[in-house]
Amino acid sequence: MNILVCISHVPDTTSKINFVENDTQFDTVGVQFIINPNDEFGLTRAIWFKEKTGAQVDVIHVGTAAADPTLRKCLAIGADKAYRIDTTPRDGACVAQELAAFAQQHAYDLIIAGRESIDYNGGMVPGMLAALLDIPFVANCVGLDVDQGVATAAREIDGGREQLKASLPLVIGAQKGLVEEADLRIPNMRGIMQARQKPFEVVPSQNATPKTKDVSFEKPIQKAEVKLIPADNVDQLIELLHNEAKVI
Amino acid sequence: MSVLVFTETENNILKRNAAEVASYGVALAAQLNSTCSAIAFDATDAESLGHYGISKVIDVAGTPKHFDAHTYADIIANYAQNNGVNQVVLSSSADAKYLAPILAAKLGAAYVPNVVALPEGSTPLKVKRSAFSNKAFAFTELLADCSIIGVGNNAFGVKEQPTSCTLTSFAADGYTPKTEQLAIEKVTGKATIADADVVVSGGRGLKGPENWHLVEDLAEVLGAATACSKPVSDMGWRSHDEHVGQTGKPVATNLYIAIGISGAIQHLAGVNASKVKVVINNDPEAPFFKAADYGIVGDAFEVVPKLTEKLKDFKAQH
Numbered sequence A: 001m002n003i004l005v006c007i008s009h010v011p012d013t014t015s016k017i018n019f020v021e022n023d024t025q026f027d028t029v030g031v032q033f034i035i036n037p038n039d040e041f042g043l044t045r046a047i048w049f050k051e052k053t054g055a056q057v058d059v060i061h062v063g064t065a066a067a068d069p070t071l072r073k074c075l076a077i078g079a080d081k082a083y084r085i086d087t088t089p090r091d092g093a094c095v096a097q098e099l100a101a102f103a104q105q106h107a108y109d110l111i112i113a114g115r116e117s118i119d120y121n122g123g124m125v126p127g128m129l130a131a132l133l134d135i136p137f138v139a140n141c142v143g144l145d146v147d148q149g150v151a152t153a154a155r156e157i158d159g160g161r162e163q164l165k166a167s168l169p170l171v172i173g174a175q176k177g178l179v180e181e182a183d184l185r186i187p188n189m190r191g192i193m194q195a196r197q198k199p200f201e202v203v204p205s206q207n208a209t210p211k212t213k214d215v216s217f218e219k220p221i222q223k224a225e226v227k228l229i230p231a232d233n234v235d236q237l238i239e240l241l242h243n244e245a246k247v248i
Numbered sequence B: 001m002s003v004l005v006f007t008e009t010e011n012n013i014l015k016r017n018a019a020e021v022a023s024y025g026v027a028l029a030a031q032l033n034s035t036c037s038a039i040a041f042d043a044t045d046a047e048s049l050g051h052y053g054i055s056k057v058i059d060v061a062g063t064p065k066h067f068d069a070h071t072y073a074d075i076i077a078n079y080a081q082n083n084g085v086n087q088v089v090l091s092s093s094a095d096a097k098y099l100a101p102i103l104a105a106k107l108g109a110a111y112v113p114n115v116v117a118l119p120e121g122s123t124p125l126k127v128k129r130s131a132f133s134n135k136a137f138a139f140t141e142l143l144a145d146c147s148i149i150g151v152g153n154n155a156f157g158v159k160e161q162p163t164s165c166t167l168t169s170f171a172a173d174g175y176t177p178k179t180e181q182l183a184i185e186k187v188t189g190k191a192t193i194a195d196a197d198v199v200v201s202g203g204r205g206l207k208g209p210e211n212w213h214l215v216e217d218l219a220e221v222l223g224a225a226t227a228c229s230k231p232v233s234d235m236g237w238r239s240h241d242e243h244v245g246q247t248g249k250p251v252a253t254n255l256y257i258a259i260g261i262s263g264a265i266q267h268l269a270g271v272n273a274s275k276v277k278v279v280i281n282n283d284p285e286a287p288f289f290k291a292a293d294y295g296i297v298g299d300a301f302e303v304v305p306k307l308t309e310k311l312k313d314f315k316a317q318h
């Protein structure tokens, strides 16, 4: 089985979000970038398939060399080969088009992306990719098994989960639950050494056309100070929620 | 040129969020001097969309047996392409977010999720959406001939403007689903985090799963869904689908009550889109108080039962 894991490279969850150039650019100064947490769950499942069934696991990122350390980390965790499509992607549609063009030239049985990137929160790449390739897609994927070319997958839905069956090739949007958090891999010394020898290919881009453009950003207005209510006066809280906030 | 709203159904009844997406679609059409219709799959109450200004509902007959996102996208794309639809409006539910990117690829449309207001300008449309896990907003231009707008939950609100509503049947046949549903497990009769007006959430401050009656009793009085912080689900005190935050479910409700939750940045990122936040925590320095509207500094084990009792009295009177 050949597996492609799509990796997005995002600011660490604790990052302060600021903008520069008149609020038109995200300020990356001092920001630590990490593998998108949803992709980490997907990568871990891919490596599980590699260890159990001998699957080949490739990772791919559409972007600039700034993400190379993130891809190296994926190799150190256990992926076999890394690709980077060399471009500054302008939106999710561009990324999906680049990935689709790449996937069409390779024979992947399974394409694993994350539910959403935690930076721009588009949640659009995996679904668009599946549609462009005209293959099945399971979003919010919290369980995946493959047996003789057929996948059974669990999808988290509002208030529960759904079990689905789909043929390969298949795209999934991975998230927490796909593997246990305790099973997430961190690179060890041996993995880091091995990663240096692993193939890493930079692929030219298709110059896909964007469909959207983020023209500026704004931070939420600072919240008014919290209204504190004495612990022995819950009646006051109820009164405020009813008359002032009008939510009960 | 027209606006099409996708309204979701559950057990043949429109979901609650249909009212909000319909209101948005109608307002968008008014702004663009356009018309607005809705597309619904097997809704027995589709005409009720007239309350929100929808005068025409495309009633899809012969809907696939389960929500297969590709099939739904095929049907909507087919209708849109043959009826001059330039804007599609849908919600931010899990199903809508599953469907929208597929639909966007099929229509070659520009898709923007988590939109919080009507667009500014019309050529191109420019929308405000939340990004960076609610730590910022982006203003995004839609550059394709067709636009798909995902309205953030509770971001626009419901606007009533009754009009008479007619149904037009649209035959959906000849589609092959790309997935087969094997089973569905769903809690019934309980508010879900995505759908509820109020969410009551508990953190590690509650000490153990045996104390969750505090959260459940309060939620019951309020008709609320229950949720929890990440460590609580990691430790198995509560099931994973209650985990809210940046890496869990997003919450954008009218009222979010956090009990014994410190308010770590990853937690806040996922719940900040809620309108009113109430925090109950015994540590006055807990970071959550900075993000809250109302707070009680106190022991949850004393405050919450009192609050639940008083709310019962309040509900009995209102």
Ligand SMILES: Cc1cc2nc3c(=O)[nH]c(=O)nc-3n(C[C@H](O)[C@H](O)[C@H](O)COP(=O)(O)OP(=O)(O)OC[C@H]3O[C@@H](n4cnc5c(N)ncnc54)[C@H](O)[C@@H]3O)c2cc1C
Residues within 6 Å of the ligand: A013, A037, B202, B203, B204, B205, B206, B228, B229, B230, B231, B232, B243, B244, B245, B246, B247, B248, B259, B260, B261, B262, B263, B264, B265, B266, B267, B270, B280, B281, B282, B283, B286, B298, B299, B300, B301
């Ligand atoms: C990559 C990453 C992603 C993450 N994603 C998420 C996420 O999506 N969601 C999430 O929730 N967390 C997430 N976290 C974890 C987050 O950083 C915090 O660790 C977590 O939110 C803390 O949970 P808590 O508030 O329940 O526990 P604690 O931080 O331990 O807080 C417990 C609180 O309870 C209070 N308390 C104690 N006793 C009482 C009492 N008797 N009465 C009232 N209050 C009391 C304490 O004062 C304290 O403030 C993530 C972390 C990382 C690194």
Ligand SMILES: Nc1ncnc2c1ncn2[C@@H]1O[C@H](COP(=O)(O)O)[C@@H](O)[C@H]1O
Residues within 6 Å of the ligand: A005, A006, A007, A008, A009, A036, A038, A039, A060, A061, A062, A063, A089, A092, A095, A112, A113, A114, A115, A116, A117, A118, A120, A121, A122, A123, A124, A125, A126
């Ligand atoms: N630049 C990128 N390169 C490779 N994969 C990406 C990129 N951006 C997004 N993805 C994948 O698509 C998923 C959803 O991202 P998004 O649509 O940006 O929210 C991510 O979790 C990744 O798996």
